[in-house]
C-alpha cells in the first residue's frame with residue numbers, strides 16, 4: 001500500500017543527473033536484443049541474470065555491466081534502450097534527465113559511434129515530444145582505459161555534436177582524475193561541460209583532483225568527501241553539486257546498509273546533494289525507489305525530500321524560466 005509519505009515523494013518533480021543509459025538495460029530487453037542481434041548470452045533466463053546481480057564492489061558490477069552492454073549493436077538498439085528508460089520514468093514525475101553513455105564500451109566492439117549517438121538522440125527527441133521529458137547527453141570516458149583512448153573518442157565524437165558535456169566513469173581505484181587532465185581541457189575548449197565520478201570507492205583526494213585538475217562542475221557520487229572536513233567546507237561554500245546514488249552505494253557496498261548512508265550528513269553540512277539512480281536495472285530501483293527507500297531508511301522528512309528534489313534542478317544544466325518552472329512546481333506540492 002502506498003503511504004501519504006510515499007505519494008508525496010512520488011509527486012515531486014525530479015531531475016535525473018546520474019544515470020548510465022547502459023545501466024538501464026533490464027534483463028528482458030537484454031534477452032530481446034540478444035535474440036535480435038544473434039548475440040550470445042551466458043545466462044539462460046531472466047532469473048539467472050538477476051541472480052548474478054550480487055556484487056562485492058564496483059569492479060564485480062562493472063564486469064557484468066560491460067558484458068550485458070555487448071547486446072547493443074545497432075542504432076535502433078540504442079534508441080530502444082533509451083526509450084524504454086524514458087517511458088519507465090515518465091510516471092515517476094521525472095521531468096529532466098542528463099544521461100551518461102560510454103561510447104568506448106561500444107566502439108571497442110566495432111559498433112560505430114554514429115549508431116550510438118543517433119539512436120540515443122532520437123530517443124531523447126521523442127521523449128521531449130511525446131512525454132515532455134527534456135534531456136541532455138554526457139559522454140563518459142572509461143577511466144580503466146588510457147587518456148589516448150579518451151582523446152581519440154573525443155575527437156571522433158565532436159563532429160557529430162549532440163553532447164552537452166563529458167564525464168569520467170568505470171573503475172576508480174588507482175585511476176585518479178589527474179590521468180585525464182588533457183582530455184578534459186580539450187573538452188572544455190570545445191565548449192563542453194565537465195563532470196566526473198570521484199569519491200565513490202576512491203579517496204577524497206580524487207574529488208579534489210576532479211575539481212582542481214578537471215575543473216568539473218559536479219562530482220558524481222563524492223560521498224567519501226566526509227572523510228575530509230576541509231573538502232566538505234569547500235564543496236558547501238562553492239555549492240558544488242554531488243549526484244548521490246544511495247541504492248547503488250548500498251549494492252556496491254560503499255555503505256553496509258542504506259541506513260548507514262551519509263546523505264543526511266551531506267545535507268546537514270550544507271552540500272548541494274541530490275538523489276539519483278546510477279544503474280537502476282542492476283541496483284534494484286529507478287529514481288522513485290531511490291527517493292522512497294532512502295527516505296524510509298534514513299527517516300528523511302518531507303522538507304528534506306523537497307530539498308533533494310529542488311537540488312536536482314539547481315544542480316542541472318537547465319537554466320532560466322525552464323528551471324524556475326520546475327522549482328516552482330516543487331514548491332506547490334502540498335505536504
Ligand code: ADE
Nearest residue numbers: 020169170171197278279
Ligand atoms: N559505470 C556505470 N556505473 C558506474 C559507477 N557506479 N561507477 C563508476 N562507473 C560506472
Ligand code: ZN
Nearest residue numbers: 169197220278
Ligand atoms: Zn555512475
